[in-house]
Amino acid sequence: MARLNANSLGVAQEIIARYPVPRSALIPLLHLAQEQDGYVTEDAMAHIAELVGVTPAEVMGTCSFYEMLKREPVGEYMVNICNGISCHLLGSSDLIHHAEATLGVRPGGTTDDGKITLEAVECIAACTEAPCLQVNYRYRNRVTADDFDQLVSELRDDTAKVASHGQLARVRQHISDDRRAGVSPPDGQGEPAWLARNPSDNGDGS
Amino acid sequence: MSENETVVNITVNGQPVEAKPGEWVIAAAERAGVYIPHFCYHPRMNSVGMCRMCIVDIDAGRGPALQPSCMVEVSEGMVVDTTSEQTRKAQDGVLEFLLLNHPLDCPVCDKGGECPLQDQTMAYGPGESRFVEEKRHFEKPIPVNDLVYLDRERCILCDRCTRFADEVAGDPLITFQDRGDQTQVNTFPDLPFSSYFSGNTVQICPVGALTAVPYRFKARPWDLTEVESTYPNPMGDRVVVQASRDQVLRYQGVDSDAVNWGWLTDKDRFAFEATASELRLHTPLVRGTPLGRLDPGGSELVETSWGQALSMAADAIKAAAADKGPQSVAVLGGARLTNEDQYAWARLAKGVIGTDHVDAQLDDGLPAEGVLSLPRATINRACTPGGTVILMAPDPKEEQGTLYLRLRHAIVNDGVQLIELTPRATGLSHLAAFRLHHRPGEAAAVAAALMGGDIEAGPDGDIGGAPVSAVAAAAAAIADRADQPLTVVLGRPSLAEPADFTMDAVAELVRFANLLSAGGRPGIAFLPALHRGNVLGALDMGLAPGLLPGRITLADGGPALAEAWGSVPSNPGADARGILQAAANGQIDVLILLGADPLGDFPRRELADEALSRVGTIVASDLFLNPSTVRAHIVFPAAGFAERRGTHTNLEGRITVQRQVVTPPGTARADWAIATELARQLGADFGFGAPEDVWDEITRVAPSHRNLSMEAIDASEDGVVAADSSIAFTPPDHATPVPHVDAYSLRLVAARRMYDRGTLPQHAPSLAGLAPTAVLAVNPYDFDRVGVEPGADVQVISNAGEMDMPVVADPGVPRGTAAFGYNYPDLDVRDLVDPDAMVTDLRIQTR
Secondary structure: OOOOOHHHHHHHHHHHHOOOOHHHHHHHHHHHHHHHHOOOOHHHHHHHHHHHOOOHHHHHHHHOOOOOOOOOOOOOEEEEEEOOHHHHHOOHHHHHHHHHHHHOOOOOOEOOOOOEEEEEEOOOOOHHHOOOEEEOOEEEOOOOHHHHHHHHHHHHOOOOOOOOOOOOOOOOOOOOHHHOOOOOOOOOOOOOHHHOOOOOOOOOOO | OOOOOOOEEEEEOOEEEEEOOOOEHHHHHHHOOOOOOOOOOOOOOOOOOOOOOOEEEEEOOOOOEEEEOOOOEOOOOOEEEOOOHHHHHHHHHHHHHHOOOOOOOHHHOOOOOOOHHHHHHHHHOOOOOOOOOOOOOOOOOEEOOOOEEEOOOOOOOOOHHHHHHHHHOOOOOEEEEOOOOOOEEEEEOOEOOOOOOOHHHHHHOOOOOEEEOOOOOOOOHHHOEEEEEEOOOOOOOEEEEEEEOOEEEEEEEOOOOOOOOOOOOHHHHOHHHHHHOOOOOOOOEEEEOOOOOEOOOOOEEEEOOHHHHHHHHHHHHHHHHHHHOHHHEEEEEOOOOOHHHHHHHHHHHHHHHOOOOEEOOOOOOOOHHHHHHOOEOOHHHHOOOOOEEEEEOOOHHHHOHHHHHHHHHHHHHHOOEEEEEEOOOOOOHHHOOEEEEOOOOOHHHHHHHHOOOOOOOOOOOOEOOEOHHHHHHHHHHHHHOOOOOEEEEEOOOOOOOOOHHHHHHHHHHHHOHHHHHHHHOOOEEEEEOOOOOOHHHHHHOOOOOOEEOOOEEHHHHHHHHHHHHOOOOOOOOOOHHHHHHHHHOOOOOEEEEEOOOHHHHOOOHHHHHHHHHHOOEEEEEEOOOOOOHHHOOEEEEEOOOOOOOEEEEOOOOEEEEEOOOOOOOOOOEOHHHHHHHHHHHOOOOOOOOOHHHHHHHHHHHOHHHOOOOHHHHHHOOOOEEOOOOOOOOOOOOOOOOOOOOOOOOEEEEEEOOOOOOOHHHHHOHHHHOOOOOOOEEEOOOHHHHHOOOOOOEEEEEOOOOEEEEEEEEOOOOOOOEEEEEOOOOOOOHHHOOOOOOOOOEEEEEEO
8 A cells, every 4th residue: 555656656757747846746646646546545645745845744734634635445436425505405414314224334434345435525516406416526416315226236336437436537637748847948938946957956866 | 223224104002113114013013012912923934824813903094904913014104003992802702712622721731831822811811711512632642753742632723833844944744734623733644743943843832732751740830940041052052041949941942133043953952851860970089999999090980079189180280290291281172161161271271281282172173273263254144135155064954953944044035045065965955056065075176166266177077076067057156146245154074084175175265265355245254063062162262272262373372371371381282183192102191081072072982092091190070971081080070051150152253151040960060160279289379269250361361352241241132252363374285185986985974963972962861862873875876886775784894994784875975975974872983984094985795
């Protein structure tokens, strides 16, 4: 469990290269770590700290601020049922109770088979579609108890076609070499001061 | 305030106040004597406006409004009201919020009695809480490192400790985590707040959330007696020493604008534990039998009276002088004493006994005459905005902690450019404008190129190990800023090589210094970052061969001082190495050790060992028995810091007072009194009855200290800087050649670490365990070449010896170099250093 693997490390280096200051890549790298392991491991945080040149404590400070970055293992699918005011008025509390009964876990818990983690969350900004929920942050609208049962059975036999937890998008952004930050400054300009490399760096880290 | 600075006129509580442009309202009000309550604001750190306690009515032209005075700059015509009804209600409300989750466990809290939260709740608070719900709960104190405990329930989230760690110390190992209603300060799991400066967070914590292990539950603030004093380190950090029931319990940093800004290193802050150690010497000791009878050849040290010990020492000195002449008596050490102690011993040695074999440094510093001949800088000069600092010294983070903090602040905030001219990376490397890491011993080549010499690659295609382009860029950067002060922080960067290499580099810097000081430019000045307490005072007081008190040579100052003292030695004596060599040859009959441990500190242990066994009588004055003093024949128990009065000289030449707050253990005496008494036994009356008498004489006979009256030093907050020196710089006759390193070897750099096997840390229980275990650090790219794996246990072989240790990868060590600590408790680097070679090359092989 683990630090970033070779594959992730390659992606991480590409992400870092997008930013003039490495530490700006912190949050994208945390997502990358979560994509790799399903949650952000302490080893991954320490690895990210090395990559962007901050202390692990600073990575922890950032990571722990964001609800969506999980620091403990979660199920394959995060089911977040909205309990904002619109959803509440349209029966999301009943839906949550139904989910608790169906899955046998309280919000925050994970089913024994490790498939589903149930969460009750604040408004997820789909009030016109209340009551709504998210599966790994993909929306399901106007959810009834029957819809929920249908969803759960699809999740259990993996026919729901939902990306795994941590994967933000199916298509990864790729920026070609010539457009990366810090590689080719805009025409007619020298490197801005914050980009200037230390002239005494001779490439071997000494 | 300088003349070109304008003044911003504001009104605070109806009184006109002249503020500085850009000043925070809270600071301007405080200078005008109006205290605005606050928790998160700290004058030495950036404002963050976290606690909201300092909100007051501020009218900047658009009517009064509540604004945080730590975040609002003064502006012309601003009206501030800190007593309005609105302000009072706001403070009341803020305090009620701050107390929502505060456990109010004041009766069992160390901070009780000196707690800003407690005080301000009394002064401004609501008195009663309307909060009846359950408070937040955290595990009660958790260690954030070996020295500091954190109670997150008491924390009011002011961001002071986390800001200190990030902004001031540069070790952001504690951060806010779980931001939201569960916000807490914490470390990364299993990665402690291992900063050399963590104790400062305890001092600046405005509640009892952070407590220091050595002080926890030791005393109540109202039981403490305190004096302001100067910690005996080369920086001369200003401290308050607090004691209760005649026992020192705490040091707190004092915000001296010229020196330490209120900060202390943990090593200094918690070293107070050693003063109360049971191992302190409290009675004079002399040789005797195991049953306690006096016996000059006895195997044990037995207790005796001062009279007995003093007369035995005097007899030994008289006999030696009569037998082989005064030069058969030698004095080593004295760097840990006060100026007065040092002067009294110097007068005893040079004026009464007549020997010039006196050295306060144990061949681990720089030549005294060289140091005193260089134009001296102040710390503030080094930190002048826009200036340049050349670091040609051991890592200040390891050896001069508060200097590191001052330099770090200057580089980060004031645009000081740092040029690092060291054999390996330091704690400041990542902030350096130019990192010129030279091969061990080759600083002079880089220094010459840097200061206007020819920039030409040497035989290895570089300049002393630094890339030519980098040296050229750094030289251009120095020239660019020639109208700003250039300060060299000067020390002995590696103890695996003699000081000659460093002095060669100094000669190059001085040779070109005229270019810099032409046309009224500020030119170049030096901050001697030497090791050990009051070592700069020792040099000033003449505890060095060929020197007399007042920064004057024996030749120049001798005639004048002979009138005051009666006589002075006719010929310059030897330095520590010469003294120990002479002793090993049987030419020294009496060796006086003043808080010195040649066996532990002198770079050539065999020589020190041989010398100690050949000397007829070893007389020691010390706080503890150490490996050297345990072999002494006569041991005087000395009074230490906080047990005696006196003055201290820091690396700037700044003289500040040290005050007494507890009594010395047993019959221990101040060193000036020991020297005076010993002089009396030798027939000389110094006439000293108090340290003030000694200082009075110093101001009369020491040329550099004339007119530095005790009254002036005592009255000034930051002390007085003695700047004059009558010694001219003499460059070495010829540069010391550097042997070429072969392709299979790594050249050794050995420098001290913060926590070591030194006397004070080893006798302070909280610090004793902090010394790191020995590892050899090598550049990651060198592993293939030497054929070992990082982390492996290897055998390290030099001309002088071999030892086994783990080898680790450290990108801060240049290729071709290997770095080792000088003073690890477990492995002694001196087993590897070849005493007769100029450099030490290591071979590494797997076991």
